[in-house]
Amino acid sequence: MVRTFGPFIPVVLIWWVVAEVGVFPADLFVGPRTVIAEFDELIAKGILPAYLSDSFTRLWTGVLFGLLIGIPAGFIVAMSRWARRLTWPLLLFFQAIADIAWLPIVIVWFGFSLTAVTFVIVYTIVFPLMISIVSGVEEVPRDLIRAARSLGAGRLRVFTDVIVPGALPAVATGIRTGLGYGWRALIAAEIIVGTSGIGFMMFDARRAGVVTGVFIGMIVLGVLWYALDALILAPFERGTIERWGMVRTAEVGR
Amino acid sequence: MSTLEISHLRMEYVDAYTEETVTAVGDVSFTIEEGEFVAVLGPSGCGKTTILNIVAGFQKQTSGTVRVGGKDVTGPSPERGVVFQSFALFPWKTVLGNVVFGLRMRGVPRREREPIAQRYLELVGLEGFERKFPHELSGGMQQRLGVARVLANEPAVMLMDEPFASVDAQTRRKLQDDLTAIFEANHPTVFFVTHDIEEAVFLADRVVVLSTRPSQVKEIVTVPLERPRHWRHALESPDYRRAVTYITDMLAGDESRAIPADLDTT
Amino acid sequence: MSSSSTRPSRRGSNLSRRLGAAFWFAVPFVALAIIWVVVVEVTGVEARTFPQITDVVRAWGEMWTSGEYLLHVGASVRRVVLGALAGIVTAVPFGILLGASRWASVFFAPLLRFSVALAGIAWIPLATLWLGFGERAVIFIVWNATFFALTYNAMLGVQRIPTQLLQAARSMGTSRPRMFVEVMLPGALPSIVTGLRVGLGYGWRGLVAAEIIATSAGLGYSIFLAQKFFRTDVIIVGMITIGLLWLVTDRALLAPLERRTVERWGMKAVIS
Numbered sequence: 001m002v003r004t005f006g007p008f009i010p011v012v013l014i015w016w017v018v019a020e021v022g023v024f025p026a027d028l029f030v031g032p033r034t035v036i037a038e039f040d041e042l043i044a045k046g047i048l049p050a051y052l053s054d055s056f057t058r059l060w061t062g063v064l065f066g067l068l069i070g071i072p073a074g075f076i077v078a079m080s081r082w083a084r085r086l087t088w089p090l091l092l093f094f095q096a097i098a099d100i101a102w103l104p105i106v107i108v109w110f111g112f113s114l115t116a117v118t119f120v121i122v123y124t125i126v127f128p129l130m131i132s133i134v135s136g137v138e139e140v141p142r143d144l145i146r147a148a149r150s151l152g153a154g155r156l157r158v159f160t161d162v163i164v165p166g167a168l169p170a171v172a173t174g175i176r177t178g179l180g181y182g183w184r185a186l187i188a189a190e191i192i193v194g195t196s197g198i199g200f201m202m203f204d205a206r207r208a209g210v211v212t213g214v215f216i217g218m219i220v221l222g223v224l225w226y227a228l229d230a231l232i233l234a235p236f237e238r239g240t241i242e243r244w245g246m247v248r249t250a251e252v253g254r
Numbered sequence: 255m256s257t258l259e260i261s262h263l264r265m266e267y268v269d270a271y272t273e274e275t276v277t278a279v280g281d282v283s284f285t286i287e288e289g290e291f292v293a294v295l296g297p298s299g300c301g302k303t304t305i306l307n308i309v310a311g312f313q314k315q316t317s318g319t320v321r322v323g324g325k326d327v328t329g330p331s332p333e334r335g336v337v338f339q340s341f342a343l344f345p346w347k348t349v350l351g352n353v354v355f356g357l358r359m360r361g362v363p364r365r366e367r368e369p370i371a372q373r374y375l376e377l378v379g380l381e382g383f384e385r386k387f388p389h390e391l392s393g394g395m396q397q398r399l400g401v402a403r404v405l406a407n408e409p410a411v412m413l414m415d416e417p418f419a420s421v422d423a424q425t426r427r428k429l430q431d432d433l434t435a436i437f438e439a440n441h442p443t444v445f446f447v448t449h450d451i452e453e454a455v456f457l458a459d460r461v462v463v464l465s466t467r468p469s470q471v472k473e474i475v476t477v478p479l480e481r482p483r484h485w486r487h488a489l490e491s492p493d494y495r496r497a498v499t500y501i502t503d504m505l506a507g508d509e510s511r512a513i514p515a516d517l518d519t520t
Numbered sequence: 521m522s523s524s525s526t527r528p529s530r531r532g533s534n535l536s537r538r539l540g541a542a543f544w545f546a547v548p549f550v551a552l553a554i555i556w557v558v559v560v561e562v563t564g565v566e567a568r569t570f571p572q573i574t575d576v577v578r579a580w581g582e583m584w585t586s587g588e589y590l591l592h593v594g595a596s597v598r599r600v601v602l603g604a605l606a607g608i609v610t611a612v613p614f615g616i617l618l619g620a621s622r623w624a625s626v627f628f629a630p631l632l633r634f635s636v637a638l639a640g641i642a643w644i645p646l647a648t649l650w651l652g653f654g655e656r657a658v659i660f661i662v663w664n665a666t667f668f669a670l671t672y673n674a675m676l677g678v679q680r681i682p683t684q685l686l687q688a689a690r691s692m693g694t695s696r697p698r699m700f701v702e703v704m705l706p707g708a709l710p711s712i713v714t715g716l717r718v719g720l721g722y723g724w725r726g727l728v729a730a731e732i733i734a735t736s737a738g739l740g741y742s743i744f745l746a747q748k749f750f751r752t753d754v755i756i757v758g759m760i761t762i763g764l765l766w767l768v769t770d771r772a773l774l775a776p777l778e779r780r781t782v783e784r785w786g787m788k789a790v791i792s
Contacts (some may be wrong), residue, residue: 007631028650089546096770097763099727101740103732104747105755109569143342146312149330151356161355165346181725186642188729191644194743203733206645214645216377217636225637244346244387 056198062121070126074133125178136170191238256285263318263460289441293454296464335404337414343388356407374402396423405509571753579753595738615674626741632672640665640726649736661726666719673715
């Protein structure tokens with residue numbers, strides 16, 4: 001606990017001092033006290049919770065669909081040599097097209113709407129996920145599959161009992177990558193398209209020249225992602241992958 | 255009817271790099287009777303692992319027949335359990351989970367399969383480790399788990415592919431002693447691939463000595479050692495030394511023609 | 521019975537293998553193009569919603585001759601290169617220094633992790649506030665994305681160097697400065713390359729977003745402008761260009777970099 005929050009204390013202190021001393025102009029830089037005050041006000045007025053829930057809803061809708069499409073699709077492609085050959089270059093190419101670059105055409109198709117944003121988020125999740133799953137399945141050691149078959153496992157059991165657990169680290173990695181891109185795409189979309197949400201809040205504050213709102217938005221985002229990573233994604237990895245001694249990504253900074 | 259019959263086995267494949275046809279196995283024939291421990295010995299690259307893979311059902315031979323219990327081999331089956339050099343333990347399953355795997359596949363209900371698994375864990379000396387995960391075990395223990403996992407299915411023949419190559423020398427000696435004890439207690443039928451002459455002579459009832467690629471059976475040597483066997487006694491036994499020397503001389507001529515390990519595609 | 525015979529020309533079979541691989545790589549795209557043409561013809565969808573391949577090619581031709589294409593591509597590439605170089609130059613030494621000190625790395629890790637979490641796009645409103653709209657803000661975003669990811673990963677990379685390696689170097693009389701360059705830098709290279717990949721991934725996305733929001737030139741800007749006029753053909757040209765540029769970066773820059781260093785030295789990176 002101390003180790004996690006400890007380092008932030010001096011940073012906050014330095015921040016406070018820098019703001020008090022007035023190194024930077026007040027319209028570009030505010031200190032912790034101003035931020036906290038504004039934060040309280042936004043909460044009290046219900047503005048921040050509302051924006052937050054808007055952002056969240058968009059994100060999780062997209063993530064849900066992304067997982068529902070990406071995981072099955074990933075495994076289907078991974079298990080068929082022909083499917084892999086035919087789709088792998090396409091997967092790589094579409095992954096290469098930065099998700100945000102889809103925003104303009106998606107706006108042409110769906111207008112400035114939730115559908116547009118959801119589409120982009122689903123896109124950001126599906127491709128890294130599929131790519132991760134396909135390479136994860138490929139990397140399941142051949143001996144494990146042979147061992148299962150020589151112990152009487154049929155094709156279906158090999159899939160459920162060997163391939164899926166074996167590819168689990170890759171699935172976790174894919175989800176983590178996808179989420180990292182996903183929420184970024186969301187913020188960008190909210191800035192460009194938005195009428196609500198954290199991204200919109202930050203840009204709106206910027207437009208009004210109120211840097212406090214920008215700071216709050218960034219801190220909230222950072223804390224949320226950090227919490228998601230530390231409270232959900234990392235424990236999941238620990239509970240499965242590390243417990244099984246298959247550490248794939250000990251700690252890749254993302 | 256022998257437990258395992260290999261008749262004029264031949265295996266050719268096309269080298270992906272040079273696009274030539276390589277003959278890994280030339281013409282191999284031998285049989286293994288029930289309850290026998292047979293070592294298949296040969297220099298690196300002679301195709302002995304290929305033969306094991308064919309018997310296991312992982313690869314298909316070019317020509318020749320392989321019969322287990324009178325039936326042709328058509329694919330992997332718990333009848334021919336395999337102990338791998340790389341252990342191939344399921345890292346996400348506990349020790350117990352690994353041992354019951356085959357029983358689960360066959361639909362043996364939990365009530366029955368756990369006692370069976372326990373029995374084999376005790377046989378290999380892993381009792382008390384049921385809840386551990388493979389990566390928590392030492393190399394030697396992991397391999398013993400691999401043996402237990404196969405034996406729990408009571409296969410017609412246990413195929414072992416250089417199973418002790420990945421452990422250190424001292425552990426290897428201990429495992430060889432342990433394997434011999436297990437064999438003498440249970441008498442499974444064992445097909446054991448190795449390139450280590452001393453290991454082959456110590457463990458086996460008979461040693462099938464293969465030539466280099468394209469391999470053929472040079473000779474099948476019956477090991478004149480009595481059972482029960484222990485390393486301590488073997489090392490001092492003149493019969494043992496004589497058998498090892500005999501086979502060593504037989505293979506010495508072939509050594510210079512052995513194929514380097516990293517081109518071995520068996 | 522000997523199995524060796526005269527070897528066929530190795531160069532010949534190597535070339536045919538590569539051509540084969542290239543062929544198989546192209547097939548899905550050709551198939552996709554065919555599907556595209558057929559679907560547009562059959563469904564008769566309007567060009568505004570989804571253009572035919574020929575429209576896209578034509579749009580690209582127009583942009584090329586008018587010099588617009590190179591203008592935008594050049595602007596984007598320039599910004600990425602500047603931002604990334606700045607990121608590498610600042611982050612790698614900093615990250616290695618942090619990693620070299622046990623207490624510094626333990627102390628800064630959560631902070632860096634937090635910063636990586638935030639890197640790139642989330643800084644756009646702030647960047648435009650501090651630096652105004654335009655070139656500088658965009659380059660800042662690219663720098664931001666690469667800097668944090670690289671620092672964090674470089675730090676982790678140094679931490680992961682086996683202690684025995686450092687001990688060996690020290691017992692051979694390596695001075696502290698030389699430790700950094702001769703042992704820690706190569707030792708942390710796998711992680712640094714990973715960090716570069718992650719950072720550039722975020723940086724590239726940040727670039728596109730920033731260009732949409734904050735500038736009047738560049739690929740992001742051009743597709744956003746095209747959207748206002750419903751020029752989907754121009755948008756698709758932009759998207760394909762963006763995709764190709766990243767593919768080139770990844771395959772022609774990062775992968776060979778990895779091959780020539782990490783793989784050549786037999787150091788497998790911790791997979792990301």
